[in-house]
């Protein structure tokens with residue numbers, strides 16, 4: 360008989376306490392920054408009808424679905440992204456809600472991806488969306504939230520930048536070069552992959568699949584290269600084309616708003632940003648490390664037709680998703696991960712059986728006051744108990760010996776300074792309830808978590 364294989368599935372993670380501490384730090388920061396922009400948290404089910412993703416998300420995601428038929432014969436899928444769920448949830452109830460709706464969520468998502476750096480089969484993704492506002496001020500607002508969270512982690516404009524574009528502008532330029540609207544989706548797909556494909560291949564595909572003449576294809580790709588960071592160059596070269604000029608306006612206002620929000624140094628105009636998902640209709644962006652070594656930390660854009668597509672009222676919407684995997688890699692690389700050393704406030708050392716019950720009574724009182732307290736769970740030597748206190752990262756050790764107990768005191772040792780003093784049992788941990796040094800702590804501190 361072969362032994363069953365209980366190994367963790369490829370692409371999934373365990374979160375031991377050190378890892379979970381990092382994850383909590385990331386979630387806490389996401390939540391705090393969401394709050395500073397007035398976003399409210401929501402969630403939905405991790406399992407959805409398969410149809411919610413087919414056609415709406417685009418081929419790539421659909422090929423990565425964790426889907427199956429449930430016991431009631433329903434075609435279902437683990438959620439690979441949050442946006443279709445958001446559209447469904449709002450589709451059912453947005454009519455009575457005041458707009459714009461500012462919502463965020465931190466779902467765990469599942470995609471059967473080919474494993475590579477920064478890509479797993481599950482990840483947590485902070486989703487921030489503004490629904491019910493078509494003005495590009497909403498686009499600027501969501502990018503600003505994303506950048507502010509990255510700033511809150513300690514990243515600067517030297518570390519990261521948002522590459523931004525607008526599908527409407529790219530469509531106007533494609534029209535200028537002679538492609539039909541029917542070929543735009545194909546052109547978007549080719550341009551989305553431009554960085555990863557040899558240039559001849561891109562040119563060849565633009566001609567074969569989008570009907571561009573060889574010279575136009577070459578001019579188009581040169582334009583994409585030459586205008587990085589320079590939206591004004593597009594206006595100089597194509598401002599006479601009515602369609603292009605009209606499509607430039609929202610992008611220019613968007614960039615100006617981001618400048619006014621003080622985020623200009625984080626933003627690079629870049630027409631090669633298209634995004635893989637099918638539902639985007641306007642401004643799109645992705646945030647990358649400046650070195651360009653990692654995959655996108657975050658991506659999003661405007662999707663004005665999705666709510667209607669899932670049966671809701673037609674509402675414009677814009678948002679992004681920021682994953683925890685690439686973000687974790689980036690923070691590790693920059694030395695910005697939080698200190699995950701475990702600490703507790705007090706470890707109580709008992710000496711002899713008769714101190715056990717008073718120790719438990721003291722622990723009860725300290726815990727009720729909000730302190731973290733541990734002690735040995737079995738009889739052991741004082742030396743071993745002190746060793747355990749060190750392992751627990753206790754800030755202070757309370758030694759309860761029979762003689763001290765008889766006097767109604769205990770010896771409190773500050774584990775950092777080594778300083779010790781006798782403290783009345785009733786005064787230990789009294790006064791300060793925030794894990795900072797209590798009145799019992801030796802002069803140089805102690806009792807903090």
Ligand code: HAM
Nearest residue numbers: 440442478479482655656657658659678679680682684
């Ligand atoms: P997305 O570009 O597919 O967008 O994902 C957003 C981010 O999630 C990526 O930039 C990446 O950091 C992370 N991510 C995606 N897939 C994986 C994976 N397999 N492993 C690790 N991290 C991953 C969306 O999902 C859109 N629904 C975002 C959105 C919200 N657009 C509008 N609102």
